[in-house]
Amino acid sequence: MARQRIVVIEDEPDILAFIDYNLAREGFAVSSAADGEAGLRLVRREKPDLVVLDLLLPGLDGIEVCRRLKADPATRNLPIIMVTAKGEESDVVLGLGVGADDYVTKPFSPKELIARIRAVLRRSAMAGAEPPAGRLVYGGVVIDPTRHEVRVDGNGVPFTATELRLLHVLASSPGRVFTRDQLVPRVIGNGAVVIDRNIDVHVRAIRKKLGPYRYLIETVRGVGYRFHDAEASAEPA
Numbered sequence: 001m002a003r004q005r006i007v008v009i010e011d012e013p014d015i016l017a018f019i020d021y022n023l024a025r026e027g028f029a030v031s032s033a034a035d036g037e038a039g040l041r042l043v044r045r046e047k048p049d050l051v052v053l054d055l056l057l058p059g060l061d062g063i064e065v066c067r068r069l070k071a072d073p074a075t076r077n078l079p080i081i082m083v084t085a086k087g088e089e090s091d092v093v094l095g096l097g098v099g100a101d102d103y104v105t106k107p108f109s110p111k112e113l114i115a116r117i118r119a120v121l122r123r124s125a126m127a128g129a130e131p132p133a134g135r136l137v138y139g140g141v142v143i144d145p146t147r148h149e150v151r152v153d154g155n156g157v158p159f160t161a162t163e164l165r166l167l168h169v170l171a172s173s174p175g176r177v178f179t180r181d182q183l184v185p186r187v188i189g190n191g192a193v194v195i196d197r198n199i200d201v202h203v204r205a206i207r208k209k210l211g212p213y214r215y216l217i218e219t220v221r222g223v224g225y226r227f228h229d230a231e232a233s234a235e236p237a
């Protein structure tokens, strides 16, 4: 298999060198650009498997770069991991809203970055396959939307239609962070006439019903929610 190619767009030389070094050591082919315009050109030329994109860039900022990549059919499905500054959750929400797949917050460890990259590449490889409409099994939890059924340690637990959809959306992409704004349209089904838009309330109810498996739904502070990714957390933090 050819080496997976990653484009890094980052203007701070130290951070760029740190990312370059660690990705190359993991066997990725890395190329980099120091501003948004150059980054877009590089992506078009290199056709990478994934982009690591700093948000705070001179000229075109990361949000605009992300928006343009997602607007172009040639790069629409290209996974993007944003690099954000600590305490800038609003940037994260904005970035996820324009289609970024995940993010890391400075300062981050090489292991953290690699784990996020591998998780996103894994999800993107699966995305082409089949939309997971069917049964999902995590530990003692079985989610079966077709039969409108959730079982916890073998026991059927009553879920409302909204709760079931919400759980299924999260569980279909383990490790992916969803903002509340992203969850609402996904949870409103064809059949649903009215749903409570307060995602937090539904999450609270779902966790209660999951009992010992409540940890499966993780809160990402200031951003949203994600389903526990056993594979990503198996790697030492």
Ligand code: CA
Pocket: 010, 011, 012, 054, 055, 056, 057
């Ligand atoms: Ca920067």
